[in-house]
Amino acid sequence: MFPVCFLQEAKMLNRILYNYIKIRRRHTFTVKELEQESLWKLKRLVRYAWLNVPFYSRKMRQAGLTPDEIHSLDDLAKLPIIPKSELMSQPKSEVLAHNMHLWNVLIRHTTGTTGKPSKIFWSNAYADYVTALRFVNTWRLGIGLNQKVMNIEFYGPQKIAPSKGYRVPNPLREVKKATIGPWVAPGLMSFRWKKLGFQRSVEEMVEEVIRFKPAGVFSRASYLRKLGKALESYAPRPEINKVLITGEIITESCKKDIHASLGSEVFETYGAMEFGSIGLECAAHDGLHLQPHLIVEVLKDGHKVGPGESGEVVITNLENTLMPFIRYKLGDIAVVGPSDGCECGSRLARLSQVVGRPQEVLVTPAGTRVYSREIIRTIERQVGVTDFQIEQNEAGDIRVRLPPCHGFEVIKSDIVHILKGFLGEGVPISCEVWNQDFRIPKYRPVFSRRVVA
Numbered sequence: 001m002f003p004v005c006f007l008q009e010a011k012m013l014n015r016i017l018y019n020y021i022k023i024r025r026r027h028t029f030t031v032k033e034l035e036q037e038s039l040w041k042l043k044r045l046v047r048y049a050w051l052n053v054p055f056y057s058r059k060m061r062q063a064g065l066t067p068d069e070i071h072s073l074d075d076l077a078k079l080p081i082i083p084k085s086e087l088m089s090q091p092k093s094e095v096l097a098h099n100m101h102l103w104n105v106l107i108r109h110t111t112g113t114t115g116k117p118s119k120i121f122w123s124n125a126y127a128d129y130v131t132a133l134r135f136v137n138t139w140r141l142g143i144g145l146n147q148k149v150m151n152i153e154f155y156g157p158q159k160i161a162p163s164k165g166y167r168v169p170n171p172l173r174e175v176k177k178a179t180i181g182p183w184v185a186p187g188l189m190s191f192r193w194k195k196l197g198f199q200r201s202v203e204e205m206v207e208e209v210i211r212f213k214p215a216g217v218f219s220r221a222s223y224l225r226k227l228g229k230a231l232e233s234y235a236p237r238p239e240i241n242k243v244l245i246t247g248e249i250i251t252e253s254c255k256k257d258i259h260a261s262l263g264s265e266v267f268e269t270y271g272a273m274e275f276g277s278i279g280l281e282c283a284a285h286d287g288l289h290l291q292p293h294l295i296v297e298v299l300k301d302g303h304k305v306g307p308g309e310s311g312e313v314v315i316t317n318l319e320n321t322l323m324p325f326i327r328y329k330l331g332d333i334a335v336v337g338p339s340d341g342c343e344c345g346s347r348l349a350r351l352s353q354v355v356g357r358p359q360e361v362l363v364t365p366a367g368t369r370v371y372s373r374e375i376i377r378t379i380e381r382q383v384g385v386t387d388f389q390i391e392q393n394e395a396g397d398i399r400v401r402l403p404p405c406h407g408f409e410v411i412k413s414d415i416v417h418i419l420k421g422f423l424g425e426g427v428p429i430s431c432e433v434w435n436q437d438f439r440i441p442k443y444r445p446v447f448s449r450r451v452v453a
């Protein structure tokens, strides 16, 4: 048993280190070098999926294509776009590669407020790639490997966060493995990381932050705002140099708020359960650089849009061979970033912002989506409040939750007025007092349970 574990660990550490060096190097590549590498990997992926994944070979046959017809990155457009709902409704035997074992993989669950949760399978090698990517991302933020990072996330009310000790970093936490080896290595490597669950009180979190003294804190915007408020009264205020906002659409004013209360440099990130990290804001703060192993297309009516324009995000993952994602339509809307070189030196393509996630919308009676960034920005600007939640039910009616505050009635009617402006007069809107309980799973400022085709 022991030598087997050891072998697993050694292999994994080796892979993480190898990927770390490789991913770091890609930030020094020229556009041409990046494209050459992507093309080579794309050809490899398409051929692999054609041979081993029934779903893709069927799709390609239907489109009258063979892997030999991929000669350039533009040829990717010949392949069909796969909507999330289509891929997720397939039986696993259709979408998983036939030549891979299932005993040693990582299974992730997509959480959706609409639709069923579905399983995402990562090969062992891809899980290690993502772990390496996490270290590269941390380096990109300017946090050294010797500095401490605190991850504050929602565990769910049923799980108790440990008061002390280190936790295995995120992707591998859920890994279902036959050996104990792979569990140990990331724990050893990441002894400068600490994970906290948000179901503890803000005071307890503040204590943890003061005790741990992290150089960087990674969390959701709403949690960071609470933490910032609570830390304001502490003197001397703990020094948090960098803050990374994960998993939530945020506005510029929200970033400024967090910067003002925590005194940290604020970075935005973009990710999805299917891929892990997709994009990361760099030190030049001019958009989010896309990860080198993904081909991210931003499309409107099937055509690529130019810098400054918005469209639907379609992603091809060049690394995960167990469950390939080729031209996968995630459902997010993003704006393409500037195409000229970034000040930070990296030539990786950029998104200037992510406008909306699938459920983070409100839907008008006619079926048009209004994206959360637009709604949040308008409410922040015109009403001046940042703490609220707007939820739309399946039937289309809206519920606004507001914390008890001074001028509650005025704020309430202002928000109702704004929402009617977006959605039309006919939409029923109700308001309730909200005790700002963040114990609800995955707090989102705006979300809809209405399913739109």
Ligand SMILES: [Zn+2]
Pocket (backbone or CB within 6 Å): 282, 283, 284, 289, 342, 343, 344, 345, 346
């Ligand atoms: Zn940059």
